[in-house]
Amino acid sequence: MTQPANPFGQVLVALVTPMTADGEVDWDATEKLMDEVIEAGADGIVVTGTTGETSTLTDPEKLKLVEVGKSVSSGRAKIITGGGSNETAHAIDLYTKSERLGADGIMIVTPYYNKPTQAGIFTHFRLIADSTDLPVILYDIPGRTGVPIHYETFLRLAKHPNILAVKDAKGDFSEVSRVLNQTDLMYFSGDDANALPALSIGASGLIGVTANIAAGPYRTIVDAVNRGDLTTATEQHKKLEPLVRAVMTHVPGTVSTKYVLHGLGRISSPRVRLPLVGPEEWEAAVIEDELALVTDIEGVDLSNFRPDRNAAAGGALPKVPGTTR
Numbered sequence: 001m002t003q004p005a006n007p008f009g010q011v012l013v014a015l016v017t018p019m020t021a022d023g024e025v026d027w028d029a030t031e032k033l034m035d036e037v038i039e040a041g042a043d044g045i046v047v048t049g050t051t052g053e054t055s056t057l058t059d060p061e062k063l064k065l066v067e068v069g070k071s072v073s074s075g076r077a078k079i080i081t082g083g084g085s086n087e088t089a090h091a092i093d094l095y096t097k098s099e100r101l102g103a104d105g106i107m108i109v110t111p112y113y114n115k116p117t118q119a120g121i122f123t124h125f126r127l128i129a130d131s132t133d134l135p136v137i138l139y140d141i142p143g144r145t146g147v148p149i150h151y152e153t154f155l156r157l158a159k160h161p162n163i164l165a166v167k168d169a170k171g172d173f174s175e176v177s178r179v180l181n182q183t184d185l186m187y188f189s190g191d192d193a194n195a196l197p198a199l200s201i202g203a204s205g206l207i208g209v210t211a212n213i214a215a216g217p218y219r220t221i222v223d224a225v226n227r228g229d230l231t232t233a234t235e236q237h238k239k240l241e242p243l244v245r246a247v248m249t250h251v252p253g254t255v256s257t258k259y260v261l262h263g264l265g266r267i268s269s270p271r272v273r274l275p276l277v278g279p280e281e282w283e284a285a286v287i288e289d290e291l292a293l294v295t296d297i298e299g300v301d302l303s304n305f306r307p308d309r310n311a312a313a314g315g316a317l318p319k320v321p322g323t324t325r
Contacts, residue, residue, distance in 0.1 A: 023316020
């Protein structure tokens, strides 16, 4: 199988959506964070994904994130919108509007809560892909959606001209290899700890949460794999391990990422929207203990880390409720 050219980038950041203390989107901080991750080596940004709190963003906020991303990137990075829905018509509306605003690609999550059959999953993806000319990433994360995409469904979806890639958050490397062997689909690691293992068996890139904090090392890993330098890639993977553990293990990645970014002075507030809440005292303590093990990571100076557990406590009720069904 010969894969098509990659229209998404290789180091994609699953961007958090910075917010003010009262839970409104902090647009200045959002622009600053976008610019920082691009300067650090990201060549793609996924806005309004799980990490971006898509479930509690309004549709106008989701669309503005695409606009802001396009403005900030100025062609330096692809802007992928991940703000789908578990209602097919709603998802089509969001993606077609995002396309008109200049999105470079879309990432469609498996419908959650409804628990559709494989036929329903196939139809959902196909109708959305039919509605746009943008390249599509399928997002397979059964831990959140309740249903996996089966291998046979991948085979059917791979025939659609707009469906080019999969973001995999299952960690089933035998299936990754099978799909890579039997289809033209590109694979993107959706699990920070598995980025290097996935790349080593043929993945095209990663869509990472920890990359909000440290995009540079992921750029180094991808570039090293591209030139066949496993030693350099492994060194960076090992350096990232305690940071990935701190971010991805104890609380939702959105919560811990904002906690760390705020402690580093890179965003104005660690606030998340309910039902997400900031780390409890013991969770914050564990995260900080993990961070104490982090050394020599490019672009991350934890000597300047000043955590603020009080600022992170609780969650916000925004003035306008989100519109994801």
